[in-house]
Structure formats: C-alpha cells, structure tokens
Amino acid sequence: MQALIPRLTNYNVRISPGGEFSLLVVESLSPFKWNFSCPQPGLARLEVQALANMFLGPLEPEDGIIKRTEAFLQGEKVVFQIELEEPVEAVGEEHPGLPFRLVLKFPRYPLQRFYRDKIIVLDPGHGGGDGGWRGPVNLWERDMAWRTAMAFAKILENLGARVEWTRGPEENPPWEKRSAVTREAVCFLSLHYYGDNDPAVRGTRVLYNPRSPGNRELAQRVLERIIRKVKTPFREMAPDAELAGLGNLTALRLEPATITNWVEEGMLRNPYFHQKVALATLTAIKEHFKEGGVVE
C-alpha cells in the first residue's frame, strides 16, 4: 500500500508551447488533494496533501509572470508559495497518468497586452560575408547573433508584436542604413557577441542610447536579468555612440556573452541560452515601461 501514498517527485515552471501561459507543474506518483488560493495580489499559494520525495528548493523562473516559487513542508502538507511579477489569476488542471500532474496555468496576457502591435526592431549585428568574431572552436558571432535574434522574433510574434529586421541573413548593409528605422518603433535591439584577443575575457555587456530618457536604467535591468538567467558574469554597461544616432528611440546593444571565451562559446551551442536571453530582455523592457519608462 506504500506506493499509494501520494509522493511528490518533481516540480518545474515552463511556458506553454504557444506562449499563452506560464505553467507550474507538480508531479506525483499518484493523485493528490490540493488547494489553490491567492492570499494577496502578486502572491499565490498551493497546498498539496502529499509526502515529498523531491528536493523542495526554490525555482526562480522570472519569466515575466512567475518570479519565484518556494516549496516547504507544513505539517502533513507541501506548500508552494508563488511570487508573481503580475497579479494574474491561475487555474489548475489535473492530468491523470504516471506521473500524475497538476498544472497551474498563469495567463501571460500582461506581456501580450504590452507587446501587441508594438514595433520592435531587431538588428543582428553581422550578416553575409561579415562573420564578426570567431570562437576558439568554430562558432561565428554572425550565426549566434542570428540565432538569438530568431529567439527574440519567436517570442515577440507569440506576444503579438511586429518585428522589423534591419537586414536579411545574407545582407550586409552599413550601420547608417540599419539604423534608419521607422518612427513608430518602440525599441531597437542590436544583437552582438563580444570578442577579445584574450580568451580569458568573459561576461555580459549591455550598451544603451544615452540620448533616450531612462535607457541607462533599462540597460541596468536588462543586464541584471540576463545575468541571473544565463549565469554569466557582469562585464560592462555603458553608453554607445552609435546608438545615440537613433535620437530618442529606446535602443540597446546586447552582448550576452563573449564568444572568444572557451566556456561562453560552449554555452552558445545550447538553444536554451538564446531563448533565455530573449525572454530576460523582453521581460525587463516590459517591466521598465510599466514602471514609468517613456515610450518615445
């Protein structure tokens, strides 16, 4: 009969394939009783009557909806405290089977509302015959900048935003052409990977448009979120003279990693790296504007 006692085995947070929901998934050997409540805006609580075989340590998805979850034992229950970045209401769905799954679905409409119909300009920093820096094994900055740009585009399209590109993969227009963007654009993101002759140099850098109000603060947010998400060290945050040419437009140049570093080149092979950079950046941008950043 021991096997019939509900025992939690796993929990994780992920985004649904279409991007509509942040999902908190709790898995168990067998079905369990649960109770879900929202004791205050921005805080949700799930109580589960079960034993816990799994590690109960926290998760920090920071996906724009779920900021952090913490699980702990309270009497004969396992309690999940869910800190939200947006006060959304979730629904729970049971999925019978082995493992038995409880899926809490947190809608991502605050992000969709913010990005819907907004124009975001994506500028992969290199293309065509211009490969940029080359990693010590074999990766080119051009290819990685494009991979990251595609991760941005996928998320933005799921959120209903309009993506404008400064170039095609085989094109190599000068900066003057790439920076001639539509006046309706909300944000310009130039995507690069840093390179250095010293292979020990590593880390993340974000440059910003010094002429755009609040861009320094935005750069700080983006940098912090990327570092927390992909676990790279801080390298630099600084104004960028080229971006200043964009006038008041919110504009960042992202260098999420240093491609000439052995470790960081290896990290770029992982497709999740690019998704994490894109999600961290877009979440920070939304957070920035929500908290009073100016949309010019």
Place this chain on the structure above:
Amino acid sequence: MNKPVSLPLRSPASGPISFAPLPVRTHVIREGEDIVEIAQKYTEGIAVSGDVICLAETVVAISQGRAILPEKIRPGWLARFLSRFPGKDGSLATPPAMQLAIEEVGVPRILAGCAAAAVGKLLRKRGWFYIVAGRELAQIDDIAGTMYPYERHIILGPKKPEEVVRSIKGATGVDAAIADVNDMGCVDILAITNLRLIPAVEKALKANPFGNEDEQTPIVVLKRVD
C-alpha cells in the same frame, strides 16, 4: 559491457515489459556525495521491485570528483592538434577535453582511434574512433556540456558504473541503471543490474526524462506499467 543479443523480452505475465518514467527533482549533487545514499533517499517509497532506478551518468561522475576545470589542464601539442578533428558539437572539441581523453586511455589508444576514425571516414562510417579508443571517451562532456554550476567544467565518464548500480540495487532492492541520454533520442546504458531490461529501459528513456537544461532531475524511476 556487452549488450545481449535480442532476447524476446516478456514479463512473467507474458506481455512485453514497459515502463513509465518518473523524474525526481534533486538538489545539485556535488563532489564527494554518496550517490548510493542519494539514490536511496530520493526513491524511497517510489521505486519497488520490478522498477528501475536510472541515474544520469553526469551526476554519478560529478559525485566521484570527475568534474574538472579546464584551467587545471595543460594541453600538450598532441591534444591541441587532435582537438581540431572531432565534430564540433560533441565531446573532445577543445584541447583540454582532448588532453583528458589522452590521460584517460593513453596515447597509443588515442592514436589507434584516430587511425580507425580516418578509415571510417573513407568508408563513411561514424563512431570508429570511440570503438577503438574507448567507449568511455564518448561519455566525456566538454566545456558547457552540462548545467550550472558545472558548465565551466569538463565532466569525464563515471568510474566503475557496474559497481555503482550493484550497490544501488543492494541498498534499495530495485534494479538500477546509469545512462547517458540526449535530446536527440540517443540512449547509452553504461551499466544496468538486469541486462534483459535494456531494450525496455532504452525505450523509456528515449524522450530524455532527465532533461537537458535546468530540470535538476538526474534520477528517473522507471515504473513498471505492463
């Protein structure tokens, strides 16, 4: 470890054996931890006789102190030269990883493996390097091949995997396996306490229930469902 020739795999009730994977979230396992105790602790009350406790090879290796920072390796000229040839998305693409491979099996076997790989290339056959130089080299995870906080390490394959699985079976009474699985559906069983279960275990692990990212589920209990 030799795989058995295809045996008609049947459960006592004469149906085919099949498993449902149950990933178990663990803490981040570190060097010096007792992997047998860990397996016992996280599967207690979940795994029963007839099931299989599967461990990801990487965490077994990490617990054995086989995660090595590349800064601690001094690649020789041979490692620097040979690291230019393997596939760039796999293991041994960096000089430190190749140096560790040389130290694991010795220069003669590495050179014999290279010769085999060259012949294999002419005949359009892949994998001959590892067949000759040593299967354990295929288990090396190069830099950034595993999750934080070990992304800066090179992870060698686990030592004595057969002993580890026997000890887990001794401690839990449940069959155990150590596997190397990736997101492309490749499953390599390094050691298992019951060879007859290999086809069913491989099938159950094909979708990589260990995960390949932040999942933190290096233990998967395969529950018998036939």
